[in-house]
Amino acid sequence: RKEVEQDPGPFNVPEGATVAFNCTYSNSASQSFFWYRQDCRKEPKLLMSVYSSGNEDGRFTAQLNRASQYISLLIRDSKLSDSATYLCVVNYNFNKFYFGSGTKLNVKP
């Protein structure tokens, strides 16, 4: 079983739509959680950390459910520029980071 699992997509949505991605992780001792964005042929960039109480950054909302071991990312009012691959990342034991395979989002005009 993979450490982190994501639906690869692609999610094809119109501009202005709301879209949600989920990610599950296998290690209950995981300590910290992140969403990264990766544009084609570019390096991953941190989108947001995910906190137990849930957190929001503009149009982006992240949630963590430790009991069910999943993380979600909600994007409201999608923009064309949101088109990218979104990577779920889980960290435990300080220096062990596990990456999901990514969920591809295409926002259409």
Add this chain to the structure above:
Amino acid sequence: SAVISQKPSRDICQRGTSLTIQCQVDSQVTMMFWYRQQPGQSLTLIATANQGSEATYESGFVIDKFPISRPNLTFSTLTVSNMSPEDSSIYLCSAKTGGTNSPLHFGNGTRLTVT
């Protein structure tokens, strides 16, 4: 967050040769890592670059193939030795700049093609 500079950004190499990738961070960092991302795949950790000691390699990666140096807290190199076409990939340097729950930050990557 730290600024991570990686070079070269891309290279085309002949099989059997070696390439050394450099990674420079603009501040001292606790942890540096090297990842590989093959086309259409997610990131795979090659090794943790330890300052002043041998790198810690993940399963499937060995020092003879991927020697790593980390002479100080801001710089590391990864060498891809005796390259074959299967080594064609993006190689990414990353650093963890803060405490326990801090994220990774990445360099711009090195796109390697082996012919």
